[in-house]
Amino acid sequence: MENSKVVNKRRAVIGKVRFSYMFAFAPHSIGEGQAEKYSVSIIIPKSDAKSIETCKKAIEAAYEEGKTKLGNGKTVPQLSAIKTPLRDGDTDRPDDPAYKDSYFINANSIDKPHVVDSKCQPIISQDEAYSGCYGNVSIVFYAYNVNGNRGIAAGLQNIQITEKGEPLGGKSSAEDDFLPFMDDEDDFLK
Numbered sequence: 001m002e003n004s005k006v007v008n009k010r011r012a013v014i015g016k017v018r019f020s021y022m023f024a025f026a027p028h029s030i031g032e033g034q035a036e037k038y039s040v041s042i043i044i045p046k047s048d049a050k051s052i053e054t055c056k057k058a059i060e061a062a063y064e065e066g067k068t069k070l071g072n073g074k075t076v077p078q079l080s081a082i083k084t085p086l087r088d089g090d091t092d093r094p095d096d097p098a099y100k101d102s103y104f105i106n107a108n109s110i111d112k113p114h115v116v117d118s119k120c121q122p123i124i125s126q127d128e129a130y131s132g133c134y135g136n137v138s139i140v141f142y143a144y145n146v147n148g149n150r151g152i153a154a155g156l157q158n159i160q161i162t163e164k165g166e167p168l169g170g171k172s173s174a175e176d177d178f179l180p181f182m183d184d185e186d187d188f189l190k
Helices: 049-065
Strands: 011-028 037-045 102-109 114-116 134-146 149-163
Touching (some): 011 049, 011 102, 011 149, 037 134, 037 149, 049 102
Parallel strands (some): 114 149
Antiparallel strands (some): 011 037, 011 134, 037 102, 134 149
């Protein structure tokens, strides 16, 4: 299902994307001393021109709305001169095959995102929404200017899981690692 659209200038719904580094059920700190946040890396195939264009339009809207925040009182840097959240996986993560031929956006929030399935029913188990799943995501772009760092960031809103995928991160299942063990002398399962 193609689900990419700009909702309110700076807010975008994009999909079908793949999720990586998913922390949608419990907040996580990215670095020592940093606040814990809910976050996800959103992987967008370069072939998905509609989602990419949707993101670019919403980023431009965030830039236009945030010019006063981005400027220093006299001048505002060009959009091309500041950090933006739409990044090239081939350039920024060349050693990670999940990001090959893709763009990605790291989105986060202090508020817990709603995570739903394809029928919009809440997902409460991390086993159902994990790094490697596919789906749709809503994000809002906003301007920031903190300690001399200026740019556009992505705020995580909601996640919809529409398809399972190969888990990312190298974790295997117990079924893949072990064979059933049966001991005739000590069969405690009887």
